[in-house]
Amino acid sequence: MTDNKKLISWVNEIQELCQPDNIHWCDGSDLEYNSMITAAVEKGIAIPLNPEKRPGCYLFRSHPSDVARVEKRTFISSKNKSDAGPTNNWIDPTELKKTMSTLYSGCMHGRTMYVIPFSMGPVGSPLSKIGVEITDSPYVVINMRIMTRIGTKVLDVLGSEGEFVPCLHSVGYPLSPGQFDPEWPCAPMEQKYISHFTDERLIWSYGSGYGGNALLGKKCFALRIASVQARDEGWMAEHMLILKITSPEGVSKYITGAFPSACGKTNLAMLVPTIPGWKVETVGDDIAWMRFGKDGRLYAINPEAGFFGVAPGTSYQSNPNAMACVEKNTIFTNVALTDDDDVWWEGIGYEAPDHLIDWKGNDWYKATSTEPAAHPNSRFTTPASQCPVISPDWIAEDGVPISAILIGGRRPSTIPLVNESFSWNHGVFLGSIMGSEITAATISDQIGKVRRDPFAMLPFMGYHIGDYFSHWLDIGKKTSVDKLPRIYNVNWFRKNPEGKFIWPGYGENSRILKWVFERIDGKAEAIKTPIGNLPTVDSLDLGGLNVSKSEIADILSVDKDKWIKEAEDIGNYYQIFEDKLPIELANELDSLKKRLVE
Ligand code: TSX
Numbered sequence: 219m220t221d222n223k224k225l226i227s228w229v230n231e232i233q234e235l236c237q238p239d240n241i242h243w244c245d246g247s248d249l250e251y252n253s254m255i256t257a258a259v260e261k262g263i264a265i266p267l268n269p270e271k272r273p274g275c276y277l278f279r280s281h282p283s284d285v286a287r288v289e290k291r292t293f294i295s296s297k298n299k300s301d302a303g304p305t306n307n308w309i310d311p312t313e314l315k316k317t318m319s320t321l322y323s324g325c326m327h328g329r330t331m332y333v334i335p336f337s338m339g340p341v342g343s344p345l346s347k348i349g350v351e352i353t354d355s356p357y358v359v360i361n362m363r364i365m366t367r368i369g370t371k372v373l374d375v376l377g378s379e380g381e382f383v384p385c386l387h388s389v390g391y392p393l394s395p396g397q398f399d400p401e402w403p404c405a406p407m408e409q410k411y412i413s414h415f416t417d418e419r420l421i422w423s424y425g426s427g428y429g430g431n432a433l434l435g436k437k438c439f440a441l442r443i444a445s446v447q448a449r450d451e452g453w454m455a456e457h458m459l460i461l462k463i464t465s466p467e468g469v470s471k472y473i474t475g476a477f478p479s480a481c482g483k484t485n486l487a488m489l490v491p492t493i494p495g496w497k498v499e500t501v502g503d504d505i506a507w508m509r510f511g512k513d514g515r516l517y518a519i520n521p522e523a524g525f526f527g528v529a530p531g532t533s534y535q536s537n538p539n540a541m542a543c544v545e546k547n548t549i550f551t552n553v554a555l556t557d558d559d560d561v562w563w564e565g566i567g568y569e570a571p572d573h574l575i576d577w578k579g580n581d582w583y584k585a586t587s588t589e590p591a592a593h594p595n596s597r598f599t600t601p602a603s604q605c606p607v608i609s610p611d612w613i614a615e616d617g618v619p620i621s622a623i624l625i626g627g628r629r630p631s632t633i634p635l636v637n638e639s640f641s642w643n644h645g646v647f648l649g650s651i652m653g654s655e656i657t658a659a660t661i662s663d664q665i666g667k668v669r670r671d672p673f674a675m676l677p678f679m680g681y682h683i684g685d686y687f688s689h690w691l692d693i694g695k696k697t698s699v700d701k702l703p704r705i706y707n708v709n710w711f712r713k714n715p716e717g718k719f720i721w722p723g724y725g726e727n728s729r730i731l732k733w734v735f736e737r738i739d740g741k742a743e744a745i746k747t748p749i750g751n752l753p754t755v756d757s758l759d760l761g762g763l764n765v766s767k768s769e770i771a772d773i774l775s776v777d778k779d780k781w782i783k784e785a786e787d788i789g790n791y792y793q794i795f796e797d798k799l800p801i802e803l804a805n806e807l808d809s810l811k812k813r814l815v816e
């Protein structure tokens with residue numbers, strides 16, 4: 219199995235602490251996967267879907283209290299509180315370990331403890347990193363097998379001395395002999411902990427079986443722990459999609475994009491261009507690890523092997539490639555079940571049938587039901603290799619060279635459709651002030667204000683956000699300007715006074731990608747404005763687009779009064795960083811203010 223002393227002693231230690239009935243080392247084989255699925259079906263925790271319509275697909279339903287990441291139960295436990303910064307929950311590591319050790323004590327009674335060696339990134343690639351997740355949840359094993367590379371091949375690379383990030387997970391529901399085991403065991407909210415011991419690169423998760431709380435390779439490792447490793451080792455761990463775009467002439471470039479949740483990252487990563495001759499292929503839809511190559515350019519890998527996407531809103535119209543992915547070998551969680559054992563969700567692109575079983579397992583009738591049939595955060599877990607437009611380079615060991623970085627949020631006003639930063643530092647400034655306007659959909663008393671989510675990393679930062687900005691600025695000093703990716707602020711969500719989205723978005727975003735592509739080659743025109751370089755109306759390819767030139771001019775306009783207010787708001791927001799706000803960003807804000815009144 220393994221002769222890695224650190225791994226063997228950690229597994230022994232956890233076995234003693236959690237006291238499982240059995241231990242299973244995951245080899246990652248098809249046989250193992252199939253027998254775990256069979257066992258889950260026999261126990262009634264997985265529902266096989268119609269083999270004619272969804273071969274190899276299964277539906278799981280979570281406990282209604284365990285349906286999403288829990289930010290208030292997510293902790294950055296560094297020795298010094300100041301290392302966690304103003305945006306993270308912090309608990310002293312000694313105290314947190316004491317509390318959680320009590321919870322973990324005997325927590326796997328009546329259960330099997332699975333040991334999952336996994337690689338984030340292609341197995342053996344110089345940009346990849348190894349983790350080992352210990353879990354008592356078969357659902358986690360099944361999903362980790364799709365989302366990461368798991369099994370014996372990872373242990374082979376780990377070898378006897380290799381380093382790995384230990385990731386401990388328990389659903390927090392020990393069973394006494396004869397005790398009934400529910401479909402989705404989990405612990406009450408106040409016992410849930412998603413903890414990151416960042417100094418020793420260790421993850422402890424307790425009490426939740428859902429998504430990012432439980433599939434520890436993703437947000438916990440590839441973003442929170444990796445961001446700390448990246449800071450210390452001079453690379454970047456970012457909440458970004460990666461796409462490849464190819465022009466009609468056959469020239470390809472790679473672009474990453476940081477967007478907060480509900481902006482359509484997965485849709486952009488799999489975009490179907492509406493402009494003739496252009497092609498977009500997917501490298502990743504959620505996380506990018508970027509490192510300098512020997513040539514001084516930034517190279518990105520997708521550390522994941524699958525997509526854990528939000529189902530509602532995904533349709534053959536909005537994202538045909540995602541729909542093709544989920545036709546087979548896919549795990550669905552909390553979607554609705556049809557009478558012929560297919561799936562349905564709000565926004566799937568066709569009417570609900572008269573009767574469904576909703577995400578809670580109850581009858582749902584189109585005529586009378588008032589609640590959504592699928593949970594708004596219901597998910598598909600699907601292999602990236604099944605994506606019809608997956609780029610062959612998605613498994614490139616040395617990653618792909620990045621030419622541009624997109625950043626963007628949901629802003630109904632102020633932020634134009636696309637804006638090119640003047641410089642790396644100016645781009646970091648734009649990233650630091652990213653955010654989405656708070657709408658009625660967000661439960662908040664601050665409707666209309668901007669919720670800042672710098673680089674879409676706020677929920678995923680492993681250290682002080684001010685130090686993170688400094689790290690971005692440092693990256694910009696490590697190579698020459700011509701080798702750095704250019705940074706573009708985009709906004710698909712500008713609204714007209716009637717509250718209607720002006721830009722059609724989706725496949726039409728290829729027009730923006732084309733402009734970015736041509737800017738990099740020094741071919742597309744732009745005008746310098748106080749906030750950045752904006753396209754002229756004529757520099758955008760608008761052929762066949764049903765939007766008037768005046769509306770285009772509108773979403774490319776810079777309203778100085780709105781921006782003066784924006785700059786004031788940025789000044790207030792910057793105060794939370796106190797002495798950790800890099801001087802370069804304070805200078806960028808000052809320069810912006812000056813340009814606005816020139
Ligand atoms: O994903 C989106 N993208 C990026 C696509 C590559 N969405 C969905 C966001 C929620 C996940 C968008 N929504 C985009 C977008 O570009 N734009 C919008 C806003 C919008 C919504 C509907 C229409 C137009 C714009 N049009 C009609 O409904 C007809």
Ligand code: MN
Binds near residue numbers: 457504
């Ligand atoms: Mn994400």
